[in-house]
Amino acid sequence: MASISRICSSSSIFKPGTFITKPSASSSSTTSISSISIASKSLFKEQVPCRSFRPHSLSPLNSVAREIPTGLSSPSDFAPKISALEKDPHALWKRYVDWLYQHKELGLFLDVSRIGFTDEFLEKMEPKFQMAFKAMEELEKGAIANPDEGRMVGHYWLRNPKLAPNSFLRVQIEDTLDTLRTFANDVISGKIKPPSSPEGRFTQILSVGIGGSALGPQFVAEALAPDNPPLKASVDYQAIHNLVGTEHNLIRFIDNTDPAGIDHQIAQLGPELASTLVIVISKSGGTPETRNGLLEVQKAFRDAGLNFAKQGVAITQKNSLLDNTARIEGWVARFPMFDWVGGRTSEMSAVGLLPAALQGIDIQEMLVGAAMMDEANQTTVLRNNPAALLAMCWYWATDGVGSKVDMVILPYKDSLLLFSRYLQQLVMESLGKEFDLDGNRVNQGISVYGNKGSTDQHAYIQQLREGVHNFFVTFIEVLRDRPPGHDWELEPGVTCGDYLFGMLQGTRAALYGNDRESITVTVQEVTPRSVGALIALYERAVGIYASLININAYHQPGVEAGKKAAGEVLALQKRVLAVLNEASCKEPVEPLTLEEVADRCHAPEQIEMIYKIIAHMAANDRALIAEGSCGSPRSIKVFLGECNVDEMYA
């Protein structure tokens, strides 16, 4: 076996242009990495880790057979990776078994063995964890855990009302749950129905909301919606299908202020608009995108000769603008959101439970799964607390500063596709904060991305395996491939699910083999209970991690800045329109240059934004470019197609 000494150190002899000696022709062309990795450990164990190996094939973790590719230009291509991660398979197996967390009743496992935390690290973190556990205990008792907004944080009470700090809150939670259950049953039974629909019942749900008022319901619908939901039972799609080419999604979402997106959803509904229950969700009751969605849908109802109020439901804080609108207009129903439940932790409130119940999803099971996970997270023994184990891995991977690595969420299950999008808000809107609780500027956060496996292996896993090392992966494994009795072998002894299993395990091994760390969360199957448990697991992990890094996880000041800036753009647009209107009402019409518009708006410093406003208006036939083109901003002269005299004296 060729023995090749590889020098890989911070004072490496390898300078650009230095070439490594290749094995003599007589030596085997394959070199076992174990000999090199042993060599590297003995010779360079304190050295600066070098670039990773480039093994050609996967093999057990501790060694990778490879051919020394010929013609390599850079010595570092040969440099063996010095890894702090355990690679001996026996030691790894021991680590796996020692740290495997199992929740027997939930059938949920958590494997943190492929994260390289050390005993020293755990020892150093123990006091922080005990403080985090204490903070979580206070939070559940009703402390003002969101100090920036002076609010309690009570999403855990939603699935265990007895935890609520007083009977008033407990009754609010219980009553809301009872009311929404009854309402959903009445809609499904047809007792509550639209005024004019051929089916004489609701057959479709349209949810209008954004952020936490959409992402949870979208994730749960994708994960749990039955193929034959109760509201669709009686629909004659042949009749409807002849009219529009629609997919028969029971629930549709308008979660943006994109007119084309809204038009698409309305078009897909077609005549079913008459039997659509519209749920408008907004905790604040004033989010612009949601308000716009509502106004657009109400216009669609007017255009169709339908009475929106008879098909509208509001989920919002009491006495919000939306709540008062729904009350005054006499909508079908209104459900409360509580100020102590954040949008990103509202899936177990009416926000998530009403849409789920209307789809025929067992919301009681969702609540039970979440409550069981909450109970499991009561222990202050780190290795027995799954949420704390997750938070510990995140802290290890990010050094508690987040900026170093991304959290890649990889469920190997199609129905969990939207879990990463859901976690993007839960993790990044909670942890992405400029200041900590002591006012220090920390610019915290952990970036989240991912879709599903094995699909993503054909998109970005290449970079994860060999490219920039700035992430850790969380695999979500679902053991049950198909309902009992529905599986078959697509080749002797192998099912389609075996491939999915193999791809997950193979990717996990390949990443770890190249020192890429990962966590694996395993559930038996995707059910309301396991989805409830996953939601609760991550809600709690975010809360614990936030304590570890001393930030408020429950407010979102950065979003307000964006909302404010958007308002300023629209205010400037109004001034631009007024200036253009005045010029367009002159005889003859006076087309204006950008400078003239900016001067007349008394905003010369805003000339670029004014240009963008005019370009957008011109693209939508709301302003006319009399001269020049938008490609040459200084050349254009612009006016309005018509003079609005009323606007002149507004």
Ligand SMILES: O=P(O)(O)OC[C@H]1O[C@](O)(CO)[C@@H](O)[C@@H]1O
């Ligand atoms: O439910 P609302 O008040 O419309 O807010 C929608 C979303 O906007 C935010 O307030 C800011 O992104 C989220 O926290 C929230 O989920």
